[in-house]
């Protein structure tokens with residue numbers, strides 16, 4: 119219930135005064151942190167302590183200093199003075215993006231939204247008040263930099279009164295606000311089902327399926343912030359990684375975590391994580407499809423372990439002063455077979471063979487001359503004959519060598535003098551005449567698939583080879599087989615529906631013991647290998663036990679836009695749950711035009727008459743011409759990497775995850791034609807609009823459904839229509 123006007127203005131001025139006190143406390147904290155950095159280093163017991171303490175204090179000072187300017191709280195909880203309220207009985211807490219306390223032992227002026235006590239702010243309701251008597255939400259002037267005068271309204275819900283709650287105008291205003299600039303945090307308005315996901319336990323891997331605009335990205339980022347707050351030691355030590363689909367998307371989301379006080383999180387694309395080399399080769403779709411197929415994992419494993427050749431063992435003689443220690447070829451062969459059966463990583467396997475050879479040599483030496491020390495062991499295990507033997511039976515390899523040989527169908531250069539008699543530089547297995555690919559793919563890939571993998575053009579070595587994007591995924595797989603990478607404690611994977619099985623394995627390798635938050639929408643899958651079911655993808659990610667949760671409330675799309683976009687859903691051949699649009703405003707329009715450039719310019723001009731960001735989205739091949747048409751008309755436009763721009767031209771392939779107030783989609787038929795899953799791409803493109811979608815076309819619309827009568831504006835929303 120909103121307070122009556124006089125009470126409202128009293129309450130407002132009290133809250134403004136409280137906010138002033140918070141500002142003063144923050145300024146003192148920033149100054150204090152700066153001083154602590156200086157004194158903290160001086161009072162430390164040792165240089166090492168000083169360094170650790172100094173680093174910690176400097177980080178804290180920087181985090182406080184760099185906290186983006188803004189209101190210091192957005193809500194307040196008043197707990198009932200009752201027994202059930204326990205320690206909170208009769209207490210009030212202001213809730214904000216970060217905790218604010220004059221000193222660590224004093225009661226906080228503002229409680230962090232992630233603290234356990236703040237949970238009631240998101241979860242309490244008339245059916246479950248959680249001992250909260252009043253939940254207060256604050257209305258701040260849009261774009262406020264935290265001036266107390268910007269506190270313009272407040273809204274109280276009396277949770278213990280039967281009619282004490284109604285839809286929040288503060289929440290509605292936040293959801294419907296114009297979207298200029300990068301993505302903002304949603305700490306003030308997280309919804310209960312989102313909060314459940316945000317606060318799930320660190321050890322739980324989650325998968326969230328959600329229609330466009332249901333807040334998946336927002337949930338993933340707030341979950342990252344929550345985990346960093348709740349498990350600071352563990353998550354900071356183990357590491358947190360946020361993976362997004364492309365750099366434009368990362369630029370768009372980059373400010374959310376810093377606004378929540380978390381500045382050190384790595385935000386990256388999987389491509390960037392795998393970029394051992396620049397991409398200088400391109401695969402056709404068929405070849406890329408084979409390279410991304412899960413069977414390649416076994417092909418690569420075989421190709422790598424084909425380098426382990428127990429049968430290449432030769433008798434070993436190691437000189438040691440006046441002695442010569444000998445190990446027979448049979449015993450060495452046995453050692454190599456034994457280690458291979460234990461399936462260590464490739465590099466660890468080589469070292470394990472070395473250790474076992476040393477053990478055999480030590481037994482012989484000690485039998486004759488008594489115990490041998492560590493210095494002896496180090497010398498013997500590195501003796502040239504031992505290393506030469508290892509090079510024959512378990513050679514050092516680089517991923518590039520294995521893949522270059524595989525794609526050229528060459529067997530690796532064998533070491534001369536081995537028992538098999540293979541000679542250096544051989545091009546095929548001397549016993550069978552088969553090359554590396556034929557051997558590794560036997561029974562896994564058919565002749566056509568193998569042909570697709572085979573490199574054409576001049577033979578290249580590992581050093582001079584050119585690598586495609588899919589090759590980088592394969593190189594990463596090999597690198598992971600050779601040496602297991604260090605894992606992250608938690609990885610948030612956005613737009614996960616687009617991952618291939620081999621890409622999933624790259625992520626799984628980075629999270630062998632950690633947990634994942636997997637976010638996506640099967641209907642938005644645009645890669646040729648896009649997932650059609652979550653359990654399968656989760657299996658490739660190594661998290662088959664992760665629960666799949668659907669988010670079904672749409673925060674982006676107005677009903678008119680959602681209704682139009684959803685006409686495509688029956689054509690997309692995926693099963694996704696229905697969602698419900700929260701948006702009452704918005705509009706969709708379709709214009710047929712002779713001159714598309716002129717029509718797009720006109721649509722943009724019309725959109726510029728209103729508040730908010732404007733995007734022109736078209737097939738990639740058409741964006742340059744559209745940019746020129748806009749420039750010629752005196753409407754400068756940026757690319758999608760510049761989140762703050764008023765007008766942006768976005769290639770359809772880069773639109774994923776982004777949103778704009780007004781979206782002008784130019785020639786949908788060309789978007790569909792440009793790629794195999796073009797209808798899915800069009801669905802992504804049509805679902806970027808926060809307020810208004812304007813389709814401009816010349817060719818017939820790709821599906822007759824799109825040409826049907828349009829729903830219009832607010833009349834749509836009666837009864838919040840189910841649109842899936």
Ligand SMILES: Nc1ncnc2c1ncn2[C@@H]1O[C@H](COP(=O)(O)OP(=O)(O)OP(=O)(O)O)[C@@H](O)[C@H]1O
Pocket residue numbers: 292293301302303304307308309312328329330331332333334335336337639642673674774775776777805
């Ligand atoms: N609880 C909320 N309160 C206010 N705004 C919200 C809330 N949840 C989501 N939003 C807003 O809705 C918009 C869409 O959210 P987001 O981009 O996270 O959705 P998504 O499910 O990842 O969409 P897509 O699948 O299209 O990428 C964003 O502007 C986000 O800030």
